[in-house]
Amino acid sequence: MGDTLLEVRDLHVSFYLTEGIVRAVSGVTLNLQAGRTLGVVGESGCGKSVTARAILNMVQRPGRIDRGEILWYGDPDHPVDIAQLDPRGPDIRNLRWGEIAMIFQEPMTSLSPVHSIGNQMIEAIRLHHNATDAEATEQSVELLNRVGLSQPARLLDAYRHELSGGMRQRVMIAMALTCSPRLLIADEPTTALDVTTQSQILDLMRDLQDEFGMAILFITHDLGVIAEMADDVAVMYLGKEVEIADVDTIFHRAAHPYTQALLRSIPRHDVVTERLESIVGNVPDPYNIPPGCAFHPRCHHYLADKCASPELVEVGPGQWALCARTREILPASGERTNA
């Protein structure tokens, strides 16, 4: 614990479309410790999934990493800048799945429609390890068993359409574990699942994290999931991090107006309200990100003369907020913005 595994510094990713340039990620900085879980939270389109793909250097055209560093401390003394690797070269391909695995939002479409589960798992194992077919099969069966799937040997011959949503995500998790990765990137892994299945999958992921000792980068729009999973949290809005803190601080002492608004919009079963509070306005058009503080059109605390160029301010130990007025609006110590 405490060893930095991945450090993203000032990452910029843009999509060059005929309609214009979308700056999907503009200046994200993340620090992920070995064995810990970093939750990245934000609305759709905030750049959290693009950040995840950038870490594997697989941002798809017309997207491109413009600048920034993605330092991978696989060997703590010789960090590799993933952003500098050839996206099709052998170095990044060895890192992918071998050290950094990823699971996706849609377990249905993340699996091939025409290849069996076994085919896809064995492929992953044999790609990164010198294993015979029989050894890879045996390992696949063990992993499927470990993620709580019954009759794992029969499952190897099954296809994705023969499984339920929860089973598919378990298969994806088992597949992600094939090479014992040091980092698992989970891009909204429970969003497409029902609530019961969701909590089973989250439990499973926590157990496996303890067992395999891997770090998790958990991407979600759901603060409830963040509360359950994350050690540290990065809140993103329109391609920028607006707040970074550990999970308790985020929930008890949020410093950015956007984080505060997100917290107010969580349904609470202990408070009876007529309507759920929502954040005023809509997410702005990605082609026309508001100048100055990008959140200002939706912010209650906006002051034209103060909010022109907010910078990340260290609000407390380990807590940073991208807000010019954060010190004025921060709730007094001990006061809670939300439970």
Add this chain to the structure above:
Amino acid sequence: MLRFIVRRAIIAVFTMAAISVVAFIIIELPPGDYLTAYAATLAEQGDILSEERLEQMRVSYGLGEPMPTRYIKWISNVALRGDFGRSLEWRIPVNQIIWHRVGYTVLINISTILFVWTVAIPIGVYSATRQYSAGDYIATFFGFLGLAIPNFMLALVLMWIGFSVFDQHVGGLFSPEYRDAPWDLNKFIDLLHHLWIPMIVVGTAGTAGLIRTMRANMLDEITQPYVETARAKGLAEWRLIWKYPVRVALNPFISTIGYALPELVGGVVIVATVLNLPTIGPILLRSLLSQDMFLAGAIILIVSVLTIIGTLISDIMLALIDPRIRLE
């Protein structure tokens, strides 16, 4: 799997029986019969057939009997003895006219499909994976050109090239010295020398169309999450493209193998005429014009049966490569 194949085969047999009835009725539909057409031709040349002689011929050909009786006679000869009757116009057994032509038709058909697939699929995959690149635009340009050029014109151009550049006898599938020779290696090589022209001519439009469809199918597939999973696994780009999205994008084409045959028989009569190919299309046209019903019936029946077999093969192949099919 076996149950699937057996079920489809049984359905295929019933389809064939139904088609034989329909084929027979269609041949019967035009007013008159072969003899009225024959008498008309003779009359044009100033010959008049007497009513008596006509009636005599009608009885000897069995044309006077009611239709169901004639159908039963015809189909039982076909089914039990493989005897398609005598051509009324050619005055020889239908079997002697059609089988070698069916053979050449199938040969040209299969080589055309192979040509189309080997050319079009890699180009379509290339076009999709490098969408809007120079290579994609070039492929698109030639694709549309191939669709737009009429086949018979391409046939004439290639025949001219074959004649002037390769100093080759053009037209047909064989040089004159091999046309009636028994099969040996030299005759086969001569066949290959001639086969490329119809292969390209017949295949060009198909290639162009397939490039466009393959490109569109691939563009749908390469953005699918399962492709992203494969990439995240660390697979090399070309390997993951060919293993995953290409495999899925191919499915629609496999289901069309069965339709390729009737297209070749019906669609390229002009090309077959221009290239003087011993295929079945021109014969079918001629037999229909002269109401040579046994010949026409035999061709329609054989082509239908081949189509059904082709479709059956497509279905089985599709079921083999796409695990989702068997459930449906």
